[in-house]
Amino acid sequence: MTAKPGHNSFDPTDSRKRCMKYRKRILDISQNVSALHAAGAFSCMELTDTCYHGLMRPDGQDTFLMSKGHGCMAQYVILEDRGVLEKKHLDEYCTPHGILGAHPDYGNPGIEASTGSLGHGMAMAVGMAVAERNKAGGAADAGAVYCVLSDGEVQEGSTWEAFMMASTLGLTNLVALIDNNDFQSLGRTSETHPSFYPLDEKLEAFGWETVIVNGHDADAVYSAVASRKGGKPFCLIGRTTKGKGVSYMENVPIWHYRSPSPDEYKQALAELKEIAS
Amino acid sequence: MRNTFAEVLYDLAKDDPRIHIVVADISPAGSMGKFREEFPERFINVGVAEQAMIGICAGLALKGMRPFAYTIATFSLYRPFEMVRDDLGYQNLPVTVVGIGGGVIYSTLGGTHYAQEDIAIAGAIPNMSIIAPCDPVEATEATKWLVNREGGGPVYFRFGKAGEPTLTGPDSDPWEFGKLRYLRKGEDVAVLSYGVVTKMAAEVADALTADGNSVSLAVCHTLKPLDTEGIANLLRRHKRVIVVEEHAPQGGLAPQTKQIAWDIRAECDLHTFTLKDEFVHCYGSHEDILAAHGLSTERILATVRT
Numbered sequence: 352m353t354a355k356p357g358h359n360s361f362d363p364t365d366s367r368k369r370c371m372k373y374r375k376r377i378l379d380i381s382q383n384v385s386a387l388h389a390a391g392a393f394s395c396m397e398l399t400d401t402c403y404h405g406l407m408r409p410d411g412q413d414t415f416l417m418s419k420g421h422g423c424m425a426q427y428v429i430l431e432d433r434g435v436l437e438k439k440h441l442d443e444y445c446t447p448h449g450i451l452g453a454h455p456d457y458g459n460p461g462i463e464a465s466t467g468s469l470g471h472g473m474a475m476a477v478g479m480a481v482a483e484r485n486k487a488g489g490a491a492d493a494g495a496v497y498c499v500l501s502d503g504e505v506q507e508g509s510t511w512e513a514f515m516m517a518s519t520l521g522l523t524n525l526v527a528l529i530d531n532n533d534f535q536s537l538g539r540t541s542e543t544h545p546s547f548y549p550l551d552e553k554l555e556a557f558g559w560e561t562v563i564v565n566g567h568d569a570d571a572v573y574s575a576v577a578s579r580k581g582g583k584p585f586c587l588i589g590r591t592t593k594g595k596g597v598s599y600m601e602n603v604p605i606w607h608y609r610s611p612s613p614d615e616y617k618q619a620l621a622e623l624k625e626i627a628s
Numbered sequence: 629m630r631n632t633f634a635e636v637l638y639d640l641a642k643d644d645p646r647i648h649i650v651v652a653d654i655s656p657a658g659s660m661g662k663f664r665e666e667f668p669e670r671f672i673n674v675g676v677a678e679q680a681m682i683g684i685c686a687g688l689a690l691k692g693m694r695p696f697a698y699t700i701a702t703f704s705l706y707r708p709f710e711m712v713r714d715d716l717g718y719q720n721l722p723v724t725v726v727g728i729g730g731g732v733i734y735s736t737l738g739g740t741h742y743a744q745e746d747i748a749i750a751g752a753i754p755n756m757s758i759i760a761p762c763d764p765v766e767a768t769e770a771t772k773w774l775v776n777r778e779g780g781g782p783v784y785f786r787f788g789k790a791g792e793p794t795l796t797g798p799d800s801d802p803w804e805f806g807k808l809r810y811l812r813k814g815e816d817v818a819v820l821s822y823g824v825v826t827k828m829a830a831e832v833a834d835a836l837t838a839d840g841n842s843v844s845l846a847v848c849h850t851l852k853p854l855d856t857e858g859i860a861n862l863l864r865r866h867k868r869v870i871v872v873e874e875h876a877p878q879g880g881l882a883p884q885t886k887q888i889a890w891d892i893r894a895e896c897d898l899h900t901f902t903l904k905d906e907f908v909h910c911y912g913s914h915e916d917i918l919a920a921h922g923l924s925t926e927r928i929l930a931t932v933r934t
């Protein structure tokens with residue numbers, strides 16, 4: 352009962368155009384507030400776009416869960432583009448009269464779970480996938496759950512509890528996408544915690560099917576998920592760059608949270624281009 | 629009490645596919661075993677992984693299910709606390725967190741297994757309700773309510789273990805969520821309690837009745853939202869009120885009753901008996917551990933009779 356992706360006609364060219372537009376929109380919003388998690392959103396932009404525009408079926412039966420809650424700008428701009436959120440919701444981001452904050456809040460349009468504290472999303476995704484399977488009576492077309500995780504939150508023990516349960520429960524309608532930008536607050540993970548890797552082998556030992564692809568290559572992401580063998584929960588480890596698309600943000604930890612100044616904003620806009628891979 | 633709960637849940641689950649039970653490696657004795665055999669797709673054992681237990685319950689509830697997380701109280705509430713707070717409280721989901729052996733019931737297992745401050749901790753979480761039945765009949769009533777209620781948020785369901793006597797009867801007020809109930813009504817003295825230790829409260833009430841007093845016995849099975857009006861009326865209607873509580877002195881029924889007494893300028897005498905703010909390093913029967921905390925029928929009577 353491996354869930355099939357929704358759009359047989361997923362076009363990576365369109366995805367590249369969209370992701371450039373989304374990055375620009377995030378930069379625009381950044382000028383209204385002192386801080387937003389632009390770098391983390393840029394890092395998972397293609398992963399999130401591929402879920403919404405490629406993998407999830409269009410009739411709403413599949414679920415997207417942004418476990419790395421600080422990446423929610425990537426989700427907000429897509430939800431705006433799809434008409435789920437309104438322009439004013441994003442224009443009022445992090446203001447007292449708005450509804451959107453720096454982490455997803457359950458109850459807001461298009462937001463399926465509240466996240467922000469790391470290590471919570473995977474277990475909720477497991478519970479959702481069980482519920483979808485039971486509602487469908489175990490049928491092959493049960494609602495699928497797509498969960499984007501940061502690599503940092505894969506350090507949480509709770510995430511491994513949930514990984515163990517996903518395979519134990521045989522959740523073939525569950526897809527995890529790890530935004531593996533190899534950066535966390537205190538530096539490059541491969542240097543600060545080398546034994547964190549290899550990630551794919553650890554997950555396979557926990558009963559998952561895995562693949563490692565370039566997480567900024569929407570075509571590769573889509574194809575890897577669509578062509579998975581199935582029979583197990585599936586994890587795509589996307590190699591990504593934190594701050595992808597803006598040179599001074601890439602792999603510089605301060606951009607985890609900071610908003611660009613007006614000059615930096617102009618430079619970022621000038622630099623933005625479609626990311627081929 | 630836990631067997632009654634499992635039996636009721638099993639019966640309700642036959643007609644209600646929303647009911648899911650997520651346990652953390654606790655033996656599915658009695659009717660829990662029947663549930664597991666008959667509804668395997670709705671019975672999840674996460675193993676010794678309580679954070680996953682709460683997160684999975686949240687995910688189930690986000691998709692319209694009625695999950696029950698089920699293990700020993702310290703492990704259902706304390707170990708996965710942030711999941712209880714964020715996943716259940718913040719999202720306001722109808723998940724029941726069952727804490728078996730609330731208080732110091734696991735009397736030979738030591739402090740790691742005592743949930744002696746659970747009411748204070750659960751009660752501090754916005755949206756969280758707390759129910760602590762005093763006997764298997766109250767556990768049945770509460771379980772039915774938990775399944776059939778419309779909407780609603782998370783509930784911490786503080787349980788006993790097994791073998792609790794039935795304290796409620798046909799003369800008791802009906803069970804209603806959020807309402808204090810009288811098991812018997814008198815004029816002079818009121819003994820107020822909840823949970824398994826209500827047995828001790830009933831013994832105190834019996835002894836004071838034998839002394840010639842007209843004694844009420846009331847249980848406050850819903851600790852949150854607290855029946856402030858019901859407690860205020862109890863304080864107004866009696867000359868002497870005795871609160872017996874198997875919980876730390878902070879954040880439970882006793883200090884909240886004192887607060888209500890102050891707010892309404894109550895004129896009654898008010899005695900509260902709780903666990904100590906201590907870890908006791910002592911092993912024995914449930915009664916032995918309660919006594920080590922200063923909770924015994926004899927001590928309460930010795931204090932209130934003077």
